[in-house]
Amino acid sequence: MNIGDVADRARLPAKTIRYYEDIGLVTPARRPNGYRDYSEQDMHKLAFLGRARALGFSIEDCRLLMTLYEDRNRESAEVKALASDHLARIDEKIAELRQMRATLADLVEACAGDHRPDCPILADLGKTP
Amino acid sequence: MNIGDVADRARLPAKTIRYYEDIGLVTPARRPNGYRDYSEQDMHKLAFLGRARALGFSIEDCRLLMTLYEDRNRESAEVKALASDHLARIDEKIAELRQMRATLADLVEACAGDHRPDCPILADLGKTP
DNA sequence: TATAAGGCTTCCAGTCACTGGAGGGTCAAG
DNA sequence: CTTGACCCTCCAGTGACTGGAAGCCTTATA
Numbered sequence: 001m002n003i004g005d006v007a008d009r010a011r012l013p014a015k016t017i018r019y020y021e022d023i024g025l026v027t028p029a030r031r032p033n034g035y036r037d038y039s040e041q042d043m044h045k046l047a048f049l050g051r052a053r054a055l056g057f058s059i060e061d062c063r064l065l066m067t068l069y070e071d072r073n074r075e076s077a078e079v080k081a082l083a084s085d086h087l088a089r090i091d092e093k094i095a096e097l098r099q100m101r102a103t104l105a106d107l108v109e110a111c112a113g114d115h116r117p118d119c120p121i122l123a124d125l126g127k128t129p
Numbered sequence: 130m131n132i133g134d135v136a137d138r139a140r141l142p143a144k145t146i147r148y149y150e151d152i153g154l155v156t157p158a159r160r161p162n163g164y165r166d167y168s169e170q171d172m173h174k175l176a177f178l179g180r181a182r183a184l185g186f187s188i189e190d191c192r193l194l195m196t197l198y199e200d201r202n203r204e205s206a207e208v209k210a211l212a213s214d215h216l217a218r219i220d221e222k223i224a225e226l227r228q229m230r231a232t233l234a235d236l237v238e239a240c241a242g243d244h245r246p247d248c249p250i251l252a253d254l255g256k257t258p
Numbered sequence: 259t260a261t262a263a264g265g266c267t268t269c270c271a272g273t274c275a276c277t278g279g280a281g282g283g284t285c286a287a288g
Numbered sequence: 289c290t291t292g293a294c295c296c297t298c299c300a301g302t303g304a305c306t307g308g309a310a311g312c313c314t315t316a317t318a
Contacts, residue, residue, distance in 0.1 A: 004265065014266090019305060033313060035266060044257070051254050056229045059304065069251045079250050080242035087237055090230045094223060100185045101219050108216055113209035121208050122198045125180050128173070133294065143295090144277060152275095162284060164295060188275065 001038040010046040017046060025049060025063060057086055130167040139175040146175060154178060154192060186215055 007014040020026050021036075026045045028036040038046075048069065052062045061082060068074045110120040136143040149155050150165075155174045157165040167175075177198065181191045190211060197203045239249040 002266075013306080015306060016304085018267095023304095033266085034268095035313080044255070047258065048254050053304090054229075055233055055254075056226075065251070065254065068248075069255055072246060074246050074248070074251075075244045076240055076246060076248035076250075077242045077244065079248045080237060080240040083233060083237045083240070083250050087230065087233050090226055090233065094226050094230065097185075097219055097223050097226070100183075101216065101223065104184055104212060104216050104219065108209060108212045111205055111209040111212070113206045115204045115206065117201060117203050117205060119197075119203070119205035119208045121205075121212050122194070122203075125177050125184075125194065126173070126198055129176065131295075142277080145275085147296095148276060162295085163297095164284080182275090 001043065003036050003038070006038045006043050006046055009043060010050050012046060012050050020046070020049060023059065025059075025066070055086075056090060061086065130172065132165050132167070135167045135172050135175055138172060139179050141175060141179050149175070149178065152188065154188075154195070184215075185219060190215065 003014045003017055006012075007017055010017070017026070021028070026042050026049070028038045028042050031037045045066065048066060049062055052065055053059075057065065064082065065079070068079055107121040107124055112118070132143045132146055135141075136146055139146070146155070147165075150157065155171050155178070157167045157171050160166050174195065177195060178191055181194055182188075186194065193211065194208070197208055236250045236253055241247070
């Protein structure tokens with residue numbers, strides 16, 4: 001398969017797939033003309049990566065997850081630990097964003113949003129602590 | 130004031146404050162010895178920046194917000210629009226993270242996390258679509 | 259068979275908002 | 289006069305791509 005085909009099937013940009021090769025995640029064979037030639041297994045790896053990335057795992061986490069995926073002697077505890085850590089980080093991120101959102105929503109609410117210059121948003125940002 | 134003093138008061142790393150100068154956000158005076166010399170107004174700007182960044186505004190948004198802050202003829206509508214857009218982006222981000230979180234939490238829940246290799250997390254990531 | 263469109267290649271640079279570190283000058287206290 | 293805490297500049301790296309230039313290769317059509 002050419003890169004365009006796997007890009008369509010894995011729903012990843014070709015640029016990204018080349019990048020994954022650069023960093024050693026998926027290394028396809030090459031045709032005599034220099035074109036990348038992806039096997040079904042390569043395709044499968046890319047799909048795996050796409051899904052792990054969509055769950056927010058970092059590239060390094062993905063690399064580790066792929067290793068575990070291919071290791072028949074893995075312990076599910078290791079995978080679960082990785083995923084739980086990631087889950088905790090997502091929760092932190094959500095909490096942080098919700099805090100931002102709450103503050104910002106209050107400010108937006110309080111702002112008239114008309115032609116006058118008075119603005120509680122700027123007033124808050126500029127207040128001396 | 131030296132950079133260390135404003136760093137403490139604005140709760141921003143000195144490195145970050147120098148970076149803000151690089152990109153033209155806050156340009157302090159210089160002493161004869163080359164040290165930066167921050168005025169109260171510089172300090173105020175840095176505090177403004179710190180708060181805007183803490184609300185998740187991008188640097189370019191911050192630049193615009195500072196301009197508006199200093200413009201006595203601004204219209205609060207412009208500020209409100211900027212903040213509302215940002216609020217919408219935060220909401221999108223939260224929704225995205227909650228979706229991730231939900232999926233991941235289900236997988237973590239389903240995983241025994243013991244010495245055995247069977248793992249629903251990896252099974253899900255590796256499933257053919 | 260010529261050509262044009264589209265796909266493929268590499269390589270370089272840019273994104274965002276810092277952050278780390280090397281290498282060196284300055285200042286206040288003891 | 290030395291020590292240690294500041295301060296300076298400049299360069300490079302982070303994460304995960306993304307855009308673009310310059311140039312092959314393939315395929316379809318005239």
